[in-house]
Amino acid sequence: MAKIDEFKGKTIEETLKELGTSLERGLSTKEAQRRLKQFGLNEIPEKEEPLWHRILRRFWGPIPWMIETAAILSAIVKHWEDFVIILVLLFVNAGVDLWQEHKALSALKVLKEKLAKKALVLRDGKWQLIEAKYLVPGDIIKLKIGDIIPADVKLDHGGDYILVDQSALTGESLPVTKKPGDIAYANSIVKKGEIVAIVVATGLDTYFGKTVQLVAKAEKEERSHFQEMVIKVGNFLIVLTLILISIMILVEINRGKPIIDLVQFSLVLTVAAIPVALPAVLTVTMAVGALYLAKRQVIVSRLASIEELAGVDVLCSDKTGTLTMNKMTVSIPFTVNGFTSEDLMFYAALASKEENNDPIEIPIFEWLKKHNLYEKVKRCKQEKFIPFDPVRKRTEALVKCEGEEIYVTKGAPQVILELSNKAEFDEKVVVKKVEEFAENGFRTLGVAFKKPNEEKFHFVGLIPLYDPPRPDSKEAVEEAKKYGVEVKMVTGDNIAIARYIARILDIGEKI
Template sequence: MNGNNTVEPEFNNLTIDELKEKLQTSEKGLSSEEATKRLSQYGPNSLNEHKQHPIVKFLRSFWGPIPWMIEIAAILSAVIHHWEDFWIISTLLVLNAVVGFWQEHKADNAIELLKKKLALKSRVIRDGKWQEIPAGQLVPGDIIRLRLGDVVPADAKLTKGDYLQLDESSLTGESLPVEKKSSDMAYSGAVVKQGEMNGIVTATGMNTFFGKTAKLVQEAKTTSHFQRAVIKIGNYLIVFAFVLVSLIFIVSLFRGESMLHFIQFALVLMVAAIPAAMPAVLSVTMAVGASALARKEAIVSRLASIEEMAGMDILCSDKTGTITKNELTLAEVVPFDKFTGNDVLVLGTLASSEEDHDPIDSAIIEHTLADETNKNTLNELEVTDFKPFDPVIKHTESTVKEGSSTFQVAKGAPQAILSLMKHPEKVEEQVNNQVEAFAEKGYRALGVARTDKRGNWTYAG
């Protein structure tokens, strides 16, 4: 192992044996002493967060074009002993800062509480024994166990086990699970949907694929429409007030008036030009909006984001559902030939496996069983053989017993289902048109077919 505190990128390209040698680990895992050394070397397995001190965050509210102008007006009021103006202006300035700071402080506390509740645990071999530890204590070289429902706690090369199906939508945006086998990489943040495997941790914290992505997001600095509008108003008012004060100063010099008289006029102009109550009114208004969103279980971490969302005309999202529930549902059924919609649903369910927890199969089964008629039909049929989805032939296949006879059912990509038929040209154009129609709606198309008494495949829907 090298002496720096980053994991070499080529670790991911090594074989399992080479990786074990490089990380000085084995199937028995690391010792507690070695794990402690590596934890001090690589740091905790967590994402670095840049947190501002509460005092700095509070004082930030007094920084900007409009706060500067309000502060200048308050200073001028104090200079000429207009204490009523001074206290009114100061109160509005402080009110704006307090409202914004308190609302964001509550949001930060709520987010921290959620993080504590969602803190991950990981099964790892330490001192030759399996034990459960906080995911933040994982180090490169640890041997971890990934099972159904686990969130992958760090980047790891899979070693022992048959296979895993990982939901990598948080990394790629694709909601369908990806199949992983021995020597493949499992990336931090993915969710195990099927299978159970061991893996060697290759990277933790900010060195993971997810951590590097998070770092890029943290480095991206954007200014919201609300902030740009406020800055633009402030800049305009500063220039406008500066020009007027300059003119009054020149006129005062020509007239030979006292500086006290000039400051009084300048104060009148400053107070008139500065919308002293605007920041306070905006903060209070957005705080009310944040409270309303909180009642709907939405956490607003920055008040400016409320105006940004309110000004949105169109929200575009892809078909993966990454920003929604990330759940596949059956939207529409289009039967072909002599088949009905219920026939297609029943055949699709027969070509699905509830035990495998496949998201497509689960969506079809749930939709089918919602109808009592379909339940009765399925009770009269028996699946005697089931072939799971094969990425080569791109469909599942079942053998179904109905009384004394049997037939086969297939479910998969429409083109793959068409290839099973003797004369696909009869329905090929209709199928392709329907696939295009679904694509325009953002739907995924799935084909279902069954065999007749002669064993010929018929496209059902």
């Protein structure tokens, strides 16, 4: 079967032929079961470590071996008080570490509940709701607004387009438009529209699955700097102890001391040299740090990672949703012909549908509420509304305000300009402003209106939209720099947007 990238260049007919499926009937139940055995479940396989293994892991390794050796030697020389204390320290160290890991794993399980669970699939010519993990390549599924896409799919029919939020995968601030023939990725979210699609990849074969595999590859078991430091301290003390014992035995043998006394003294010296309390003290200290971080909504899956983070000198941070709000906001509007910002946002709202929850329109209504203009919009009634589509690149509405009807439109500035009466404003100034907004990575909307008996629209102005930094992002970056940590921004978003956000946060403009 072709790989996901190869499906991008195939037509719908070629895809259907490659996958041996039909848009009319989908797969048969028998064929779906056969493919399920061939490709496996549509989920990211997770090897859950057994509890017994997690417990025993705490007693296996150079540091536990040293403590266990100290306990055995204490028992041999019959120092039972030392034996009990060492065992208590050993179990405290293991218990605290196990407890912290258990809490982290429980929190992570809750987060994983957000993954896609159900899918509407065409099997045997009938639409049915099944668990998403039973999807196979060749299944025909239906996607609608609010759905988490359960697998990599090739879009087909049932709608002109859908808006998909794939920011978690690519870092793009805004939902992207996907048309029939395009590929949509697993675990992205449908923000607008409805469409029928063909499943082309499931599980680890999806774009999301390959990302998980890369992360897993980077997370191969390795010793942290913290563990290496503790082992080095332990090794140094052991070597030093062996040297001292060797010297002591040689000297005392020459003096005629009994061998039994020398062995007993050597065992006592060895027990004293092993840092039995060191792991327990360090574990408890880091557990306190993990509790402090938990109050700040930070999940610590490994206690050693706290020390690892404290030792970093370069911090790579995701942009969308981490450094920024992942929520579009209105910047400073631009108007022409004496129109005000209030006029611009009012007409823009009339050309929008609040109930659609379009990410582009939400900030317009928020701006109006903030400036106490929301009620003015509610006094108007939409008689007719034409939604945005990738061909027209604008919305349009017929609105009745105070007994008067007007047409309002908003969308791509170039499209709105062509519909407007250019004699009323300086087109060069507007185009220059559009270019200026584009250089900063803003998504810009043009807004215009006209009366029913007019041919051309009256251009009102431009609304620049962007995903702003979080209120505490700049402070966090400055604090990191103060501690000698260099912050790098990682994003798959537009380079102009990345440069603009980097400039605001003082990360640097070398992108």
